[in-house]
Amino acid sequence: MPSLKWIRPEGRPKVFSIYKKITSIGRAGGNDVAIDDRAVAEHHVQIVFDGKAFNLNEVDLDADIQVNQKKKRRVRLEHGDRIDLGRSGSGGVELHFSLFDEGAPDRDDDDDDDDDDPRRTRAEIMGLRRLHELSVRLMHATSMDAQLEALMDAVIDATSAGKGFLVLLDAAGARAGDKDTTSSSEGPALSGPLAPGSAEPRVAVARNLGGRSLESAVSQLSDSILRKVIDTRQPLIVSDALSDTLFGRSASVMNLQLASVMCAPLLARGELLGVIYLGNDDVRGLFTEATLDVLTVFAAQASLLLQNAMLLDQLRTDRDQLEEQLHEKTFGDLIGTNPSLVEVFTKVKKVATTDISVLITGETGTGKELIAREVHRRSGRKDGPFVVVNCGAIPENLMESELFGHVRGAFTGAIATRSGKFQQASGGTLFLDEIGEMPVALQVKLLRALQERVVNKVGDAKAERVDIRVIAATNRNLEDEIKKGAFREDLYYRLNVVNLHLPPLRERGDDVVLLAKFLLSKYAEELNPKVKGFTPNALIAIRKYEWPGNVRQLENRIKKAIVLCDKTLVGPEDLDLFPETLSSIMTLAQAREEFQRRYILEVLERNNGNRTKTARDLGVDPRTIFRYLEREPDAPAPGGDDGT
Numbered sequence: 001m002p003s004l005k006w007i008r009p010e011g012r013p014k015v016f017s018i019y020k021k022i023t024s025i026g027r028a029g030g031n032d033v034a035i036d037d038r039a040v041a042e043h044h045v046q047i048v049f050d051g052k053a054f055n056l057n058e059v060d061l062d063a064d065i066q067v068n069q070k071k072k073r074r075v076r077l078e079h080g081d082r083i084d085l086g087r088s089g090s091g092g093v094e095l096h097f098s099l100f101d102e103g104a105p106d107r108d109d110d111d112d113d114d115d116d117d118p119r120r121t122r123a124e125i126m127g128l129r130r131l132h133e134l135s136v137r138l139m140h141a142t143s144m145d146a147q148l149e150a151l152m153d154a155v156i157d158a159t160s161a162g163k164g165f166l167v168l169l170d171a172a173g174a175r176a177g178d179k180d181t182t183s184s185s186e187g188p189a190l191s192g193p194l195a196p197g198s199a200e201p202r203v204a205v206a207r208n209l210g211g212r213s214l215e216s217a218v219s220q221l222s223d224s225i226l227r228k229v230i231d232t233r234q235p236l237i238v239s240d241a242l243s244d245t246l247f248g249r250s251a252s253v254m255n256l257q258l259a260s261v262m263c264a265p266l267l268a269r270g271e272l273l274g275v276i277y278l279g280n281d282d283v284r285g286l287f288t289e290a291t292l293d294v295l296t297v298f299a300a301q302a303s304l305l306l307q308n309a310m311l312l313d314q315l316r317t318d319r320d321q322l323e324e325q326l327h328e329k330t331f332g333d334l335i336g337t338n339p340s341l342v343e344v345f346t347k348v349k350k351v352a353t354t355d356i357s358v359l360i361t362g363e364t365g366t367g368k369e370l371i372a373r374e375v376h377r378r379s380g381r382k383d384g385p386f387v388v389v390n391c392g393a394i395p396e397n398l399m400e401s402e403l404f405g406h407v408r409g410a411f412t413g414a415i416a417t418r419s420g421k422f423q424q425a426s427g428g429t430l431f432l433d434e435i436g437e438m439p440v441a442l443q444v445k446l447l448r449a450l451q452e453r454v455v456n457k458v459g460d461a462k463a464e465r466v467d468i469r470v471i472a473a474t475n476r477n478l479e480d481e482i483k484k485g486a487f488r489e490d491l492y493y494r495l496n497v498v499n500l501h502l503p504p505l506r507e508r509g510d511d512v513v514l515l516a517k518f519l520l521s522k523y524a525e526e527l528n529p530k531v532k533g534f535t536p537n538a539l540i541a542i543r544k545y546e547w548p549g550n551v552r553q554l555e556n557r558i559k560k561a562i563v564l565c566d567k568t569l570v571g572p573e574d575l576d577l578f579p580e581t582l583s584s585i586m587t588l589a590q591a592r593e594e595f596q597r598r599y600i601l602e603v604l605e606r607n608n609g610n611r612t613k614t615a616r617d618l619g620v621d622p623r624t625i626f627r628y629l630e631r632e633p634d635a636p637a638p639g640g641d642d643g644t
Helices: 118-140 144-159 170-176 223-232 251-256 289-329 339-351 368-377 396-404 440-452 478-483 489-495 511-527 536-544 550-564 588-606 611-618 622-631
Strands: 003-007 014-017 022-026 045-049 054-058 065-067 074-076 082-085 093-098 163-169 201-208 236-238 260-268 271-280 358-361 386-390 429-433 454-456 463-465 469-474 498-501
Touching: 054 065, 144 163, 144 201, 144 271, 144 289, 201 271, 223 236, 223 260, 223 271, 236 289, 260 289, 271 289, 339 368, 339 498, 358 368, 368 386, 368 429, 368 469, 396 440, 396 454, 440 454, 440 489, 478 489, 511 536, 511 550, 588 611, 588 622, 611 622
Parallel strands: 358 469, 358 498, 386 429, 429 469
Antiparallel strands: 003 014, 003 093, 022 045, 045 054, 054 074, 065 082, 082 093, 163 201, 163 271, 236 260, 260 271, 454 463
């Protein structure tokens, strides 16, 4: 067996067996012959066996190489040749080549002395070292491009390939943010047609054994071999391309004079991301099944890198799209594109410039105060105060004082004269939230204040004029409250000059997803920067849930999920959205039946319970009306067939 003897200045010589088709020599630990000397480049030279002779080839273009004291870049080795490696002026390393085994192969301290095959043990250790070196390089790489280049350098070194290419399908390359190493004039990597529906491949990384990027990368690839791997999604070894029965007649193989080629697909969750393509133009039969196993390991690492890059890029894309959507779909502090909400925005623009009274209605948590603030912000009073009064949070015996103020001594505890909310809001806007909670006795005084724009402090006979605009809000149905005698009808009409009704979140369609993404981006940086987004199942659950507490409930759930989540993406379980909490989807027949039921009952109510007239108006048999009445316990009481 041929060997290489390192003549060291101190100690006995070190002997290395030459048993591979390509033996790499250099300072880096991953080389087959690792020489720890600063005079030697990390990847200095390689010895290539072409089946007949051993040839010494340069790897590092700047490295100094002498054979028998003559500078050489490429030379055929003979028995007894002396090889001097080292950069000019920095000393060197003396090696002697022999066609015979001149001693036991040098063994590392961590080799197993009892192993039956020392060469195999050494190869396994070298493989582990290369994987470790790759992991270290990947950790220090600052960009995706640098990581992929480091991976390609490692796989070229581990397989003794002369060059390597990372070919990505366009979709994967775009999502991973990688750039093509070829110029725009070189075009796509493949000249022939691809499989139907497949993306066009392009070279993302092209490297040689010396760790340099290759120019004109496309011209060095065999499109027929590459197409075969893309079509079959299976790894491939071509030991002698020119003599291969399948590829030997390929124009690209003949033009490139290819020798050994090996390819492996990059797969992630069944999706083909690209191909690792390795080649050596000097040695036939270089790649074996064992080499393919090594390539498979590195291909898995490359797939993981690309998958992570695609995920991060998708998150960045989602963020950019969200920012763009928010810019287009934001109205003040409100977000949404639902037609009913957009109608509210349109009304706000029109009424804001006037002093007309506005009543905002809607369920709890729909954003009534935000709409009120937006009306104020767009009005001529925007530089004045915006004063909020929660009528449901003030005790009844203190509400008059809270609204209109009091003078000193007006009641027990009134130790000083104090202005009320009406006086504080003068020149601006007074927002009366939960107006439906106001006691009837106080509603009379409120009506006078709204009509005459004057108020009297408690305990004071002197009237004060105020210049305010009043906006009221409630989650109650004030018309029902009027019927029950809990709310004054004249006050209702004074407040409800323009009504702005905010739809509940469950009726706003995809707005709930847009709001959820906005709230997560808003609070994640503050509460848990590790959280980057929602899982697909979480978004589906958010869309299906009814959200009885509307935006306020959604906001609180997202805050909780961000704080407690241990993952990068928030799942439905983090939001307490389990299957049993989600509303089921009605079939089309059920939806049609539900609509008919509600519409029949609505028309029946308009006809004062007259079933005959309702059937005539709807063009149906009266028995249809009876059928729906039997199902609906809260149906309006019939007024008789003649309406009396």
